[in-house]
Amino acid sequence: MSLPEITQKLLAAKKQKGLSFADLEKILGRDEVWIAAVFYRQASASEEEAKLILETLELGPIYIQDLTAYPVKGLGPIVPTDxxxxxxxxxxxxxxxxxxxxxxxxxxxxxxxxxxxxxxxxxxxxxxxxxxxxxxxxxxxxxxxx
Amino acid sequence: MSLPEITQKLLAAKKQKGLSFADLEKILGRDEVWIAAVFYRQASASEEEAKLILETLELGPIYIQDLTAYPVKGLGPIVPTDxxxxxxxxxxxxxxxxxxxxxxxxxxxxxxxxxxxxxxxxxxxxxxxxxxxxxxxxxxxxxxxx
Amino acid sequence: MSLPEITQKLLAAKKQKGLSFADLEKILGRDEVWIAAVFYRQASASEEEAKLILETLELGPIYIQDLTAYPVKGLGPIVPTDxxxxxxxxxxxxxxxxxxxxxxxxxxxxxxxxxxxxxxxxxxxxxxxxxxxxxxxxxxxxxxxx
Amino acid sequence: MSLPEITQKLLAAKKQKGLSFADLEKILGRDEVWIAAVFYRQASASEEEAKLILETLELGPIYIQDLTAYPVKGLGPIVPTDxxxxxxxxxxxxxxxxxxxxxxxxxxxxxxxxxxxxxxxxxxxxxxxxxxxxxxxxxxxxxxxx
Amino acid sequence: MSLPEITQKLLAAKKQKGLSFADLEKILGRDEVWIAAVFYRQASASEEEAKLILETLELGPIYIQDLTAYPVKGLGPIVPTDxxxxxxxxxxxxxxxxxxxxxxxxxxxxxxxxxxxxxxxxxxxxxxxxxxxxxxxxxxxxxxxx
Amino acid sequence: MSLPEITQKLLAAKKQKGLSFADLEKILGRDEVWIAAVFYRQASASEEEAKLILETLELGPIYIQDLTAYPVKGLGPIVPTDxxxxxxxxxxxxxxxxxxxxxxxxxxxxxxxxxxxxxxxxxxxxxxxxxxxxxxxxxxxxxxxx
Amino acid sequence: MSLPEITQKLLAAKKQKGLSFADLEKILGRDEVWIAAVFYRQASASEEEAKLILETLELGPIYIQDLTAYPVKGLGPIVPTDxxxxxxxxxxxxxxxxxxxxxxxxxxxxxxxxxxxxxxxxxxxxxxxxxxxxxxxxxxxxxxxx
Amino acid sequence: MSLPEITQKLLAAKKQKGLSFADLEKILGRDEVWIAAVFYRQASASEEEAKLILETLELGPIYIQDLTAYPVKGLGPIVPTDxxxxxxxxxxxxxxxxxxxxxxxxxxxxxxxxxxxxxxxxxxxxxxxxxxxxxxxxxxxxxxxx
Amino acid sequence: MSLPEITQKLLAAKKQKGLSFADLEKILGRDEVWIAAVFYRQASASEEEAKLILETLELGPIYIQDLTAYPVKGLGPIVPTDxxxxxxxxxxxxxxxxxxxxxxxxxxxxxxxxxxxxxxxxxxxxxxxxxxxxxxxxxxxxxxxx
Amino acid sequence: MSLPEITQKLLAAKKQKGLSFADLEKILGRDEVWIAAVFYRQASASEEEAKLILETLELGPIYIQDLTAYPVKGLGPIVPTDxxxxxxxxxxxxxxxxxxxxxxxxxxxxxxxxxxxxxxxxxxxxxxxxxxxxxxxxxxxxxxxx
Structure with missing residues (x-):
């Protein structure tokens, strides 16, 4: 499964900062599952939410657009193997x-x-x-x- | 989707007696979802549980064997249409x-x-x-x- | 595509009486598409609706149960051939x-x-x-x- | 789902100019759905239509060819996940x-x-x-x- | 591939009378391919056409309904094996x-x-x-x- | 559907020269469908045919090999979406x-x-x-x- | 895999008479593989061949038609499991x-x-x-x- | 179908030298089908066989490893289109x-x-x-x- | 999953006699897995083995043929749901x-x-x-x- | 089947050092199958295990992260061809x-x-x-x- 570039960037930044999704839940005031869904481009953030996510991860505001877009959703493989x-x-x-x-x-x-x-x-x-x-x-x- | 004969019998008897799965939960002391799973042959009952189900529905003990057998599980169609x-x-x-x-x-x-x-x-x-x-x-x- | 028995009965009775779904729309006060969906067991009728359909088609009340049940929906074949x-x-x-x-x-x-x-x-x-x-x-x- | 390069260019330019498809409908005199279909390479524009789209989005005329070509159509995945x-x-x-x-x-x-x-x-x-x-x-x- | 009952009846009657589809073309004034499509329930006949087909094959008029109905079309298997x-x-x-x-x-x-x-x-x-x-x-x- | 590089080159050159496959039929003495099949790497040309195609499109002889090779044939998707x-x-x-x-x-x-x-x-x-x-x-x- | 009725009849008769396909090859003057293909309705026999097969197996001539018909061919399952x-x-x-x-x-x-x-x-x-x-x-x- | 890089290299070198698989059979003392299977990475060569193949095609010994590895086998598409x-x-x-x-x-x-x-x-x-x-x-x- | 008739007969007889496959292993001198494979028509027994199985289960010798035949093997569904x-x-x-x-x-x-x-x-x-x-x-x- | 980059690196380093998975079993004190599963990114190592693997193969510690991540598992193709x-x-x-x-x-x-x-x-x-x-x-x- 190849992840979108933005997903890889977000996950790498989160890892480097040693943050869990539970940490992000506290910072962002949104449930960790929903935040993870934004990371995997299965949910769209508002502009403020996007800014807050990016600031927390110290990523530039150029990614706001990626996080606020309405994604084409779904994992893909008909029967998941994981x-x-x-x-x-x-x-x-x-x-x-x-x-x-x-x-x-x-x-x-x-x-x-x-x-x-x-x-x-x-x-x-x-x-x-x-x-x-x-x-x-x-x-x-x-x-x-x- | 064609249901097993025993499933059809159980559902018909339950309907005729006007019982919901929630009612059966109270009678049987098992969760309604698990009881429905037994009806659909996705879970296996113990002999006592089978007897109690059959008595409640006024079905003969000949079906005990059907309810205690270990079923081959799964709906079938890869992507469900319902x-x-x-x-x-x-x-x-x-x-x-x-x-x-x-x-x-x-x-x-x-x-x-x-x-x-x-x-x-x-x-x-x-x-x-x-x-x-x-x-x-x-x-x-x-x-x-x- | 094999149709459920009740669907075949309803379609045959409708044909014999020379009724279109548009006629049924007038009699039943429901849209013809929805009525056809009930015929094909893709939608469930209330008890009165079921009675009215069956009376109109001169079919016995024993089928009420078939029309009020909540069906497992969907055509089946992944890519339709029709x-x-x-x-x-x-x-x-x-x-x-x-x-x-x-x-x-x-x-x-x-x-x-x-x-x-x-x-x-x-x-x-x-x-x-x-x-x-x-x-x-x-x-x-x-x-x-x- | 990977979009054709031209689709990505058109969508990015449209976003940057803050135009909706409804805006484009007014400018181009064609329905917004059809215009979106041209963007996604599911419909082909005439040369004038292509020019007008590209001028509106301030994209060079070199893309005329892309918009007037007759596309191979269809999303691809048999059952859509979105x-x-x-x-x-x-x-x-x-x-x-x-x-x-x-x-x-x-x-x-x-x-x-x-x-x-x-x-x-x-x-x-x-x-x-x-x-x-x-x-x-x-x-x-x-x-x-x- | 299981053929509809009416298809089997028509093919059997045609065989017994020793008629080819080319013969039927002459009798019915319709192309042999279209006639075969009616036999296989891929096309619908008018009432006169249905009558003529049934008379030619010495089958009763009760089948008129089968031949004039609008069929659900398509062979079925995604990649044909024949x-x-x-x-x-x-x-x-x-x-x-x-x-x-x-x-x-x-x-x-x-x-x-x-x-x-x-x-x-x-x-x-x-x-x-x-x-x-x-x-x-x-x-x-x-x-x-x- | 991603086309082979050679196909893209041939189609682009043909477009630039404003030639239709019907024009190529006249020049090459082969049917337009067959010529298009060579373009899409579904048929193989002889060396002379390849030369003539390339000269007509002013493409270098280095592509002869591509056009004379025996291709692995077929569109790919089981049910075509176009x-x-x-x-x-x-x-x-x-x-x-x-x-x-x-x-x-x-x-x-x-x-x-x-x-x-x-x-x-x-x-x-x-x-x-x-x-x-x-x-x-x-x-x-x-x-x-x- | 459900076999056609005629295939089951032929195989049962062959078994009862203790004949192998190799024996049938000698009797019929046709290769055993081809004869097996006729049994499985993957090949069609001439009328004489059909008669000879049926006589050898002591089955009635009413099956001639089954063996001379041109079958719809192919096993069916896309990837065979046997x-x-x-x-x-x-x-x-x-x-x-x-x-x-x-x-x-x-x-x-x-x-x-x-x-x-x-x-x-x-x-x-x-x-x-x-x-x-x-x-x-x-x-x-x-x-x-x- | 995208071929492994090594396969492309081997096929190109063979073409340039004007060798058929039948020629390689004579040189290598192995059947042409097996040699082609090595080319397509469906079979693994011994070190001597790999050396001989590479010398014959004037390709460097760095590819020995590619030819002696035990490949993951199979064409891929479930029903082949070629x-x-x-x-x-x-x-x-x-x-x-x-x-x-x-x-x-x-x-x-x-x-x-x-x-x-x-x-x-x-x-x-x-x-x-x-x-x-x-x-x-x-x-x-x-x-x-x- | 519909089991072959003979499988159902064997399983029912085994159940009625209260025998496990482990019991059958002792009686028959064959591993329980192999015996179960015979039951499910995935393996073929010799005539003596078939007799012994049938006698143990008190089923008539008419089923010998069923157990000695060489079955068409495989569960069927590509991805098992059980x-x-x-x-x-x-x-x-x-x-x-x-x-x-x-x-x-x-x-x-x-x-x-x-x-x-x-x-x-x-x-x-x-x-x-x-x-x-x-x-x-x-x-x-x-x-x-x- | 395209392997993840880290898998290719690990396999290449292992080959160059002439180590078998059985050798790694002795060095790492883990079963060879589990180690191979880590190589193929089907299992996750602890930090010490990752370090030891990388030191043994003389690969830099930057890959620790790759080996300790929890992978998305599964080969992919529904029916394997190898x-x-x-x-x-x-x-x-x-x-x-x-x-x-x-x-x-x-x-x-x-x-x-x-x-x-x-x-x-x-x-x-x-x-x-x-x-x-x-x-x-x-x-x-x-x-x-x-």
Whole structure:
């Protein structure tokens, strides 16, 4: 997977400054996942957000344009090969129909928005092995009849 | 998508009895998502769990075997066409790399298990439109070195 | 493409009664496209709507359940082979990026909903050859930041 | 998605001059969607149109050739990953058969042309959330018998 | 490849009566290729045409409906495996770009219609080996600007 | 689609000299389609043919080798996205089985060669809209029994 | 892989009579590979050949039609999973370009016909392990220029 | 298809020296197909073989390493588009099952090795058109039971 | 995934008799993995082995033929969706190149046979969680030069 | 397959120093397969491990960052074409279901981890031909119920 040049620049600067996305969350007042999505050009920042990101990383303002543009989104490969990312594909394969039924039982015919949507990641400490907690929250969109 | 015969039987009986998966959660003491996964033959029940499901739905014990068998799992179509299920595919496409980075920043090189894993669905009431909340919790598995 | 049994029944009854979808639009007070989507099990009717459809077609009430269920949606084949349907695929291939740019210029980063969405089809008479007019209207959904 | 060099040049010049496609529509007397299609090398301009575009953007006439050439068209990836563009794919997946039936009921066996075709995008203001309106108009082409 | 039931009936009846498509061409006053397309449910007949076909083959009028319906078209498999059909795929692969250039040089930016289209097949006798002659004639459709 | 360097050179020189493939047909005594196939490296020229092409375009003899080499043939993408080229794919999808039946009825079990093959393109003027005429002629090859 | 009914009948009858394809070769005077191709509906027999096959297997003459019809050919799955058949796919993957170069060096630009083609299989006894010998012979077809 | 740099160097040097693979066969004492496989980096040479190849082509010994390395093998595209190479894919599609049956009838359950394997290409002169003869010889490998 | 009828019969009989594959290993003197491969029609039994399997499961001798036939092998779906089976696909994706290098460093250019091959599965008890041990042993096959 | 630059550097340095992965195993105290996985950027080293690798290969410490980063994993092509790697794909195709059944019979419903996982490769000398022995050991992960 070849990353866009701007993504490589941002990741390298972040690494050099020894900042984690969690650090950036505190500085920028935005969730770390959303910030990472801006880095990977899957989300667009406002001009102020772009400035703040670039200043934090000591990168020049010439990149503002790159961060505020509305990106063409998506990883690309139809079935992801990276094991971490694949597990989310597997969850959709295995639990897709159960999720569909439960959501529709609670809300009616419609979907969970992936646009009016947030995603948080937390670390749950556990003596039997720490756990990754993912919390997704998406607006329910009922199918319109016309 | 053609469902297994047992799935069709279970769904029909559940419909006829007017039970939701949330109702079954109360009766069975298991999460509604997991119960739906058993219905869709993506998870296997213990013998007691199978009995309880069948009794609740007034289906004969001959189906115990169907519910306790270890299923071949997965929806099938590589890219799902159903809009509700597709959104989870899209989330993986758009937020896959950000999720990977955040998890690995918090935990190191490894993955979130999709096996030692739970998934809950809640309804968040919201005046601007109710929201679907999905909470995933999977054990972090660090890559073993050898 | 094999159609669901209920779809075949509905189409056959409609044919026998000599009704067009435009006729059904007048009787049911719903747009013909939406009604056709119910026939093809891509949309779900309310119980009254289902009753009305079945009465109009003189089909028994036992099918109410089929029409009110929330269907697993989507045609299936990745690239459609039917020339009429393919043209919509081609429009997305050829005009996808221009549409993306224009929508985002007018609205910001986000998408047109395909759920809070209507689609109408009109016949434009034209001496040089009649034209098909398709009007889509979907709510704009801005990407949420968090 | 890597854009052709000429597309990148045109988009950069347009950005620098602070012009929207709607502005270009007024200057050029052509619809903004069609102009964007020329930018993305999905449509070919006449020599005068090319000149006017280049003068407006203060780009040299050496690019006339690029804009008047007849392009090899199409986005490429079979299933688009960008959420905005994917929704059009989804519309074809979900409403493809209903659209086919309605068009053929109104016109007979044939298709809507994607060549003798126009596409307009309008913003519908709506207190519940603005809406994207897409109007497609394509000549109906009946299947020839011979 | 599983053929529709009506196709099998028509082919069987034609075989039993010892008729070739060329014979049917004489009887029906339509080209043999178009008639074969009706047999394979890739084209739709008028009611008179359907009657004439069925009478010629001594099949009952109950099949009129099958022959006049507007079919969902297309073979299905993305790359055909049958060698005779594959050669047309190969011609498109090898001569696609040259054909595109020549047509556009003669006509401008546009396409050859596959709808307002006829296709004839002739046998050219040749001492070095008979030749198959395919003559396609499709209306040129110029890209509309708007 | 990225063209080979030699193709780009040939097309640029041809454009600069204002020559059409039809002009080259007159100069070279070979059909324009075949010449275009040489340009796109889908056919190989003899040394004299290569010389004549290069002299006509005032390109140096160093390219002889490029034009006389036996190319690896084929466009590449499984389903073409360019609308003009796609129509030939569609013709094979829709009329593939009818063509197969007619050819085999006239010739027996075998195929039309795509190697011992010619393809001509003519413009048919027509008041209702000019037509593209494609004439293919391929040697019939009967299946050998052994 | 589901075999056509006639193939299953032929294979079952052959098994019951204890005949190998090599035995059939002697009886029918045709190569065993070709006979197997008829069994699998990849080749068409003449009426006498069909009769002789059916008589040998003591199957009724009603199947003559099945064996003389011109089949739609090809296995289907794009990459074969059966290890024996896959090896031929692998040979094409690994030795495809070398074979292309050698054939073209010996014959010029063209192909080996897969239609005017025979294939024989012999057993080579070898103390280090018997060997499978495959001999293919296909007419060379030079690309026609026009 | 982009060839490795070393392949391009070898092919260019061979061309310049006017050598065919058949000439190299005589010089190197290895079959021309195997030598071509080394050129295309599908087979690995010993150090002496590499030296001899490079000396013959007057290329420096720095390339020894390239020729003795164990290559990652395979052409790449799932279905080859080059007509000459495709025919081998077609042979596998059409004659795959017959070949499987004949080999297994002669040898039992197992495969023909594509590793302990040789492939020769001969020109058969024939007044009706020369023929390409391909002789494959692969060790039979019976399935091991354990 | 639909299993062959014989597989279903064998699995049902085995279940009813309460036998594990490990039990069958003791009775039949063959490894449990190989026996399971026979059940799933991926391996062929000798006549005695087939008899013994059928007697053990109290199934009639009419199935001998099914178990001794040489099956068409392979699961089918290109990327497996079942999580257990997918992990083997993932291992090949992640460790494929390292495995290739290590094997070739130890053995030279060649492959590990998947035919002259055995596979054993053991349970390693471990206080931190039991482990699955898979031992594969395949004959090394060096590439033949010729 | 294009390798990352760091992989090429590591492999070249290792070759020049005449070291095998087995040598590196002795020096680094890590298994050769895991070390090769670090080389191919499929596993991440600790800082000390990275230093030791780079010192052994006499490469500068600037590459530490490359070796300690958490890579995006996976080979890429869905079905591998290299014969050695393909055999592992084939094993999963042929023995996937038997392996699934045996593991689940021994452990219950769950999977073998590919993360808490080791893989060793040994050479088994054998007069009939040396054998490749692969030993995989993965923690069993039972499906969690919730």
């Amino acid at each position: 094991p971490l990312i694949y597990r989310f594909y597997e969850i959709m394969q295995v639990y897709g129909m159960p999720i569909k039924d439960i959501i529709q039982e609670k809300f009616g015919d419609g979907i969970m928005s992936a646009i009016d949507f947030t995603l948080d990641i937390e670390k749950e400490e556990d003596p039997k092995g720490d756990r990754v907690k993912i919390i997704m929250s998406g607006k329910f969109l009922p199918y319109k009849k016309w | 809009p509700l299920i597709y959104r989870f595919y899209e989330i993986m496409q758009v937020y896959g790399m950000p999720i990977k980075d955040i998890i690995q920043e918090k935990f190191g090189d490894g993955i979130m298990s999709a096996i030692d894993f739970t998934l809950d669905i809640e309804k968040e009431e919201d005046p601007k439109g109710d929201r679907v909340k999905i909470i995933m919790s999977g054990k972090f598995l660090p890559y073993k070195k050898w | 020339p009429l349907i393919y043209r919509f695929y081609e429009i997305m291939q050829v005009y996808g990026m221009p549409i993306k740019d224009i929508i985002q210029e007018k609205f910001g980063d986000g998408i047109m909903s395909a759920i809070d969405f209507t689609l109408d089809i009109e016949k434009e008479e034209d001496p040089k050859g009649d034209r098909v007019k398709i009007i889509m209207s979907g709510k704009f959904l801005p990407y949420k930041k968090w | 959420p905005l563009i994917y929704r059009f794919y989804e519309i074809m997946q979900v409403y493809g058969m209903p659209i086919k039936d309605i068009i053929q009921e109104k016109f007979g066996d044939g298709i809507m042309s994607a060549i003798d075709f126009t596409l307009d995008i309008e913003k519908e203001e709506d207190p519940k959330g603005d809406r994207v309106k897409i109007i497609m108009s394509g000549k109906f082409l009946p299947y020839k018998k011979w | 060698p005779l059909i594959y050669r047309f795929y190969e011609i498109m692969q090898v001569y696609g770009m040259p054909i595109k250039d020549i047509i556009q040089e003669k006509f401008g930016d546009g396409i050859m219609s596959a709808i307002d289209f006829t296709l004839d097949i002739e046998k050219e006798e040749d001492p070095k080996g008979d030749r198959v002659k395919i003559i396609m004639s499709g209306k040129f459709l110029p890209y509309k600007k708007w | 609308p003009l080229i796609y129509r030939f794919y569609e013709i094979m999808q829709v009329y593939g089985m009818p063509i197969k039946d007619i050819i085999q009825e006239k010739f027996g079990d075998g195929i039309m060669s795509a190697i011992d093959f010619t393809l001509d393109i003519e413009k048919e003027e027509d008041p209702k809209g000019d037509r593209v005429k494609i004439i293919m002629s391929g040697k019939f090859l009967p299946y050998k029994k052994w | 290890p024996l058949i896959y090896r031929f796919y692998e040979i094409m993957q690994v030795y495809g370009m070398p074979i292309k170069d050698i054939i073209q060096e010996k014959f010029g630009d063209g192909i080996m016909s897969a239609i005017d083609f025979t294939l024989d299989i012999e057993k080579e006894e070898d103390p280090k392990g018997d060997r499978v010998k495959i001999i293919m012979s296909g007419k060379f077809l030079p690309y026609k220029k026009w | 007509p000459l190479i495709y025919r081998f894919y077609e042979i596998m599609q059409v004659y795959g099952m017959p070949i499987k049956d004949i080999i297994q009838e002669k040898f039992g359950d197992g495969i023909m090795s594509a590793i302990d394997f040789t492939l020769d290409i001969e020109k058969e002169e024939d007044p009706k058109g020369d023929r390409v003869k391909i002789i494959m010889s692969g060790k039979f490998l019976p399935y091991k039971k354990w | 999580p257990l089976i997918y992990r083997f696909y993932e291992i090949m994706q992640v460790y494929g190149m390292p495995i290739k290098d290590i094997i070739q460093e130890k053995f030279g250019d060649g492959i590990m046979s998947a035919i002259d091959f055995t596979l054993d599965i053991e349970k390693e008890e471990d206080p931190k969680g039991d482990r699955v041990k898979i031992i594969m042993s395949g004959k090394f096959l060096p590439y033949k030069k010729w | 014969p050695l790697i393909y055999r592992f794909y084939e094993i999963m195709q042929v023995y996937g279901m038997p392996i699934k059944d045996i593991i689940q019979e021994k452990f219950g419903d769950g999977i073998m981890s590919a993360i808490d996982f080791t893989l060793d490769i040994e050479k088994e000398e054998d007069p009939k031909g040396d054998r490749v022995k692969i030993i995989m050991s993965g923690k069993f992960l039972p499906y969690k119920k919730w």
